[in-house]
Amino acid sequence: MTKTIVVLGGAYAGVGVAHRLLKHTRPQFPDLKVILVSKNSHFFWNLASVRAIVPGQLKEEQYSLPIESGFAKYPADSFEFIVGAAEAVDIIEKTVKVSTSGGAGERVLSYDHLVCATGTRAVDTAVPWKSNGTYEETAAVLAKIQATVKTAKHIVVAGAGATGVEAAAELAFEYGKEKEVHLLSGDAEILGGDSLASNATGELNKLGVKIHKSARVDKATELPDGKTEVLLQSGEKIVTDLYLPTMGMAPNSEYLPADLLTDKKFVDIDEFYRVKGTKDVWAAGDLVWKPRGSFVLSDKQAGGVAKNIDLALKGKPPVVVKTIPMDVLFVATGRSRGSGRLGPVKVFSLMVYMIKGKTLGIQQLPSYVDGSAW
Known part of the structure; x- marks a missing residue:
């Protein structure tokens, strides 16, 4: 049967x-x-x-x-x-x-x-961190983001968890001083105050990312000219060419x-x-x-x-x-470095780069799709 x-x-x-x-x-x-x-x-x-x-x-x-x-x-x-x-x-x-x-x-x-x-x-379905819908919908979201990244001079990444830190780092690594990249952390430290926070902050500073701490977003409003006004709970307003929320x-x-x-x-x-x-x-x-x-x-x-x-x-x-027997956190910070820990033990930036940041695991995709990974 x-x-x-x-x-x-x-x-x-x-x-x-x-x-x-x-x-x-x-x-x-x-x-x-x-x-x-x-x-x-x-x-x-x-x-x-x-x-x-x-x-x-x-x-x-x-x-x-x-x-x-x-x-x-x-x-x-x-x-x-x-x-x-x-x-x-x-x-x-x-x-x-x-x-x-x-x-x-x-x-x-x-x-x-x-x-x-x-x-x-x-x-927020306008960001590509997950496959929120069909293949066609996901591809369209990514294409739109890429097109906006090309022309943007000012980018705000909201949310300073692992995804936010990595996204801000990727943009800053690629464009350096060409574009202003701002990372908003709702908490007093990035990564929710994890023990990696200071290491990751140092890596982002090297890349030129402007970190705003205790900067929790109240709402984001698209303006007639295509820019986005980001209102923080503190009352501060930031106008940006591209708003990328990673929280939620x-x-x-x-x-x-x-x-x-x-x-x-x-x-x-x-x-x-x-x-x-x-x-x-x-x-x-x-x-x-x-x-x-x-x-x-x-x-x-x-x-x-x-x-x-x-x-x-x-x-x-x-x-x-x-x-796994311990809590592991690896955060890539661009295409050459990273921050990570195995339980409470911090690991070298080069190790994070080799394990995660170099490829972000894309070489494993074919083996996941055809089952040869198992």
Whole structure:
């Protein structure tokens, strides 16, 4: 009897679970079928989005590749790819309602196991830090940002978390004194006061980034001439050619019953990454935000979920999903340096550059799409 695994989300966690099940579990269960549902027909390597906004730095195929072709090596009856979005999940009937793209209408998918890996989205859809919609929508956002970056003389990056720091650094590294790059930190220090704050501040200062601390944005208003007026809570106003907010991520969890979510709308999971209050429903990636959203954590979580589904199909109990034993933070500061730590231990700038900043991981994109990473 066919066992159907429905995976929602076509990014790091979702694609990782789908490939692992098809490569390692299906040989033992020939009737296994994986259905992957993704709003985006392409895998968007959003780690590189901070560099993709700089015109001429990356080609599209370096950060965006079609998902479906990566699964072509599996038997046709073992995999189905649906470009669409989950609308509702019925955990009693074990069904998912999906709206498909291109006006094809709705489908109701039945599952034996469901994997929720729909991640998070940028609250402001005008920025490219996440794939907020379809491939076409994401490509259009990036093209618009690149065009504006070309002509802008004054750029404001709002939000001084890792994404904001990296975006400001990429722009300043590329343009130096040609353009003014301002970074607004709502907190008294960048990176939320992390122990890396002073190191990263020093790197940004070398690049000429103008850092505004305790500068929380109240609102941003587009002016008739195309510029943006940024009003800070202090009352200060900054007029800029390009406004890039990096704060504000929301989980893509609206399709799930409210009682399965935390107070912040992330999915509530147990130590096995099984969704609490359900049977045969699992979650991984930024959608669980445990302990935070992270590329490395998403991959480890995906591996754990795939393993537990494999065990469940064999009638065995799940195992605790283990990720990484310490809190790791690497922040690239342009294309030559960076700041990072492994737990409380800071690492050399060159190490951060070699591990992250040099390529932002884009060399791994093909192996994620075709499954050879696992």
